[in-house]
Amino acid sequence: VQLQASGGGLVQAGGSLRLSCAASGRTFSGFVMGWFRQAPGKEREFVAAIRWSAGVAYYADSVKGRFTFSRDNAKNTVYLQMNSLKPEDTAVYYCAADWNLGSSSFNNYRSYDYWGQGTLVTVSS
Numbered sequence: 001v002q003l004q005a006s007g008g009g010l011v012q013a014g015g016s017l018r019l020s021c022a023a024s025g026r027t028f029s030g031f032v033m034g035w036f037r038q039a040p041g042k043e044r045e046f047v048a049a050i051r052w053s054a055g056v057a058y059y060a061d062s063v064k065g066r067f068t069f070s071r072d073n074a075k076n077t078v079y080l081q082m083n084s085l086k087p088e089d090t091a092v093y094y095c096a097a098d099w100n101l102g103s104s105s106f107n108n109y110r111s112y113d114y115w116g117q118g119t120l121v122t123v124s125s
Contacts, residue, residue, distance in 0.1 A: 001025040001114040005095045008119030011085055015123070019080040021095030021116055028052045032101040033078045035069065036109050037091035037121075046107035047093070048080060058106050063089075085123045092118040 007019040021033065035047040048069040050057045057069040068081040078095065096112035105111040 001097060003095050003097060003114055003116035005093065005116035005119045008093060008121045010122045010124065013085060013087055013123055013125050015085050016081070016083045017085065017121060019082065019093055019095075019119060019121075020077055021079075022075070022077045023097060024076060028076060028097070030100050031097050032099075032106060032112075033069075033071065034096040034098075034106060034109075034112055035080050035093060036096060037089075037093045038118075039091040042091075044094070044109045046109065049106035050078065058103070060107070082121070085121075087123045087125045090121060090123050092120050094118045 002024045004022045011017055029052055031052045032049055033052060034049040036044050037047050038044040046060050047063055048057055048059045048067055050069045066084045071078040095116040097114040098112045101111055
């Protein structure tokens with residue numbers, strides 16, 4: 001399984017960015033895809049997850065209502081649309097994947113075996 005994240009950049013507070021994570025190497029039906037982020041000096045934290053087959057997304061409280069996680073089956077790609085960005089959203093964002101995780105494991109980065117390389121999001125105030 002290979003994951004390629006892209007779409008990070010510099011944006012002003014209140015702006016938007018869309019992150020992409022292209023997945024390859026196998027069929028992803030049955031997989032859970034996740035987005036995590038890590039700010040300097042902080043632990044990696046959960047942002048959102050989606051069960052590939054069902055397309056139902058789960059969000060951290062800190063991003064609920066601002067971020068939207070979606071997937072494109074034909075392109076084997078997931079997206080994180082980030083709106084109303086805040087300076088505290090500044091971090092390196094990572095996409096992750098693993099097979100058939102239970103919903104209680106979605107928000108634990110240790111549950112995921114496959115990781116993309118990370119893409120930096122910087123939100124200026």
